[in-house]
Amino acid sequence: MGEIKSKAERRFQLFWNTFFIVISIVALIPIIRVFSMSLSSKDAILAGRVFLYPVQATTEAYIRSFQSGSFVSSFIFSVFLMIGSTIVCVIMTVLAAYPLSKRNLKGGAVIMTLFVLTMYLDPGIIPKYLNVKDFKLIDTFWALIVPEALSAYNMIIMCTAFRGLDSSLYEAAKIDGCNEVQTLFKVALPLVYPTLATLALFYAVGRWNRLSDVLYYVNSSKLYTVQMVLKQLIESVKLTNDEGIQTQLVADNIKAASIVISMSPMVIAYPFIQKYFTKGIMLGAVKG
Amino acid sequence: MKNVIVKERARKIPFKIYIRNTWQLYLMLLIPVIYMLMFRYRPMIGGVIAFKKFNVFAGMWNSPWVGFANFKEAFGSMDFWNALVNTLILNVGDLILGFPVPVLIAVFLFEIRNLKIRKATQTILYLPNFLSWVIISGIITQLFSTSGLVNDLIRGTGLREVNFLSSPFIWRFVYWFSGIWQSAGYSLIIYLAALSATDPSLGEAAYIDGATRLQRIAHVTIPQIRPTISIMLIMQLGKIVSIDFDRPYMMGNTLVKSAADVISTYVYSVGLQAGRFDFATAVGLFQSVVGIILILSVNKISKKMGQEGIM
Structure with a gap:
């Protein structure tokens, strides 16, 4: 159905493309979250300041794990x-x-x-x-x-x-x-x-x-x-x-x-x- | 033709020459066959301790027979029924909440024409399938604990925090959610493959006849992948009394024991941890027998309904 390019079709494509991009991001959030926590400082986590990116970025946790x-x-x-x-x-x-x-x-x-x-x-x-x-x-x-x-x-x-x-x-x-x-x-x-x-x-x-x-x-x-x-x-x-x-x-x-x-x-x-x-x-x- | 000739010739070969040509094949098979007998069939014989009072020192054969006493004890035990009911609840929830998700995603993903987005979505949704339940439970804990991301968001909207991991009722939803996250991508790939084997001209014909997109999906697309959907459904229905060990064991915690104790974890704790081998074997055997009966009957029903069976 490659030829169909009505307005409704374009709107449909736009909606579902956006929908699946959102779904993909949501599915990745758990992994992004754990990744950003691993790179944040302990204090920032306890204060609840870590969301989806590292806060007070540090590799301390990795060093401690490897130790x-x-x-x-x-x-x-x-x-x-x-x-x-x-x-x-x-x-x-x-x-x-x-x-x-x-x-x-x-x-x-x-x-x-x-x-x-x-x-x-x-x-x-x-x-x-x-x-x-x-x-x-x-x-x-x-x-x-x-x-x-x-x-x-x-x-x-x-x-x-x-x-x-x-x-x-x-x-x-x-x-x-x-x-x-x-x-x-x-x-x-x-x-x-x-x-x-x-x-x-x-x-x-x-x-x-x-x-x-x-x-x-x-x-x-x-x-x-x-x-x-x-x-x-x-x-x-x-x-x-x-x-x-x-x-x-x-x-x-x-x-x-x-x-x-x-x-x-x-x-x-x-x-x-x-x-x-x-x-x-x-x-x-x-x-x- | 060629096959017929080869078969004719094979029948006429004398035994001696047949062995001379094929002894290496039998030698190759020897190791796997012995392995299967020793590590798959031997334990099945060991299942007889379900009917015995097992004594570690007397061993499997010298322990006294007790008939169905272990089964009677199981059926009279609250913990057993709790584990059985929980197994059913968690599996039925997986079926009702989890089964439609990949079907719906696949159908709509197949409608979008941006192949890059289609491919990327498929790849990303399949990723959690490669993570162990230990890792997933760690991630889920960090998401749903009282100090986790989800509760941060809930508090952000001014609502009260939810005890996702300590209320047995809500915990079940976390369990089901983790299942969708982990395995939807796997089924999605199967459905997408089934969809790409469908005939696009049917959808086009329906479009020309004035069918809306939803009508086309419901009456043209989905009927075409119905055999795949029904096979997936049969396989899941056949497994409704059996439950994997890692997932409930790792997802559960002591506060939600009343909802998270399932057959597999129950057998582990009574059998391997408390050392009641005979009783735990009886529970496991009960589950296996019910499981086989279910698989056979589901298979039969689906064949009667004109669908393909799995066996």
Whole structure:
């Protein structure tokens, strides 16, 4: 309807363009607010003078956050955990998806069903916890990787990607003398690279953001992720509120700085990886 | 044709040669299959402790059977019903308040012709989806606490401050709002993709026939994306008794316990914190079974109504 340029149409466009600009700004306000608080002085916050921009701008809160050893070490630990977990997840996903993408693999359908059922059958937190305990993984690094090492949903997406490749490529590889492992690495994987990258990002973001398994499976603070340390930081103030004590254990600007640091990897990477995620949603929706 | 030939050939290959060609594929599958059996199916068997009086020292198999005693105890417990009702209230609220938002945004966003604004809105609304619930709860606290931004604005207009985070009734709205903020962008992308697959000539025809914009949206645009809307609705209805852990756990606080205690947090506190594994497993099992029945029935109903199912 590109030709329609009536007065009413122009008014409509103007109204809704403005409306969506406002909506976008409103959606960003929570993030802008926490950002400006992290850069404001403690006194300015207590006096209620901080609105949507820093007042008495200072990086004091960031310096204090970085001086707190537990926060920095948990951040570094989280980065390593995220990388390690993503590598394990991607390997597991490819190992399952590539063979299952072969339609004439004997037993493939049964195994596929075995995977699909796990999306609907949830054993619950406690049996999962006891299972992790049986494998002696409680309070180890692996407790934060192994229980979530393979998602059937992502595996199906990967499988669909392999199936989307032209079967003549596989034939050609076979004629050239490639065995299945060589075909996977030299022919299939380079071609499904975009899907692989998308799934890796899904796994990475999921691992960075997840709190529950740290709560369930881990006790020692050296295995705390940044989310866990941030949670304690946020709650330290909640506790004092319940007792009616006015003094804050952790000042608001330090909390804000910690929040900003914790979300920085996602927010910084977001503009670059956003298009993968948009595509990733659609990959899942095709099946949906 | 080609496929038929390939299949014919596959059938004739002797077993020995089939294995020689495919053993590497089976070897690859071995690790994920063992993993799935050990970390997805083994815990399901462990669910039997819901019917036992679990003794840590005796272990899962040697603990005595108690039949449905754990379930009876759960159904007689106020805390259980409180958690179940809260789960339903929070999920139904998400559905009623949260579900229409991305549909409406998508429909109107699709009408505007400035592609830059369309793209920017989509990108910005999708951003909170990448933040953890720990971060979101921290941000929400700073927005809605008595000294937060929202109360600053309310005081600015001369009204009295609102206890968003300590009144259970109002807290629920903060919970629902946080859900919209976090996840509307995700659904928005799905709806926008569905919209861009629609046929623009239908809308043009309706325009020439004199339909107003709202009539076109209601009678031409929305019917075209109805399959997508119904699938999204089915998926959310199927999950109405199950609730994620991170979100209610982080959004809640001790003052709004009566509204924020849900099944997942209840199972965590009775099971992992208080150590009543058998009882907590029974509660979790009850939720899983009801959840599966719901998914299956919603799926069946939607297929009967001529919509596509999810399975």
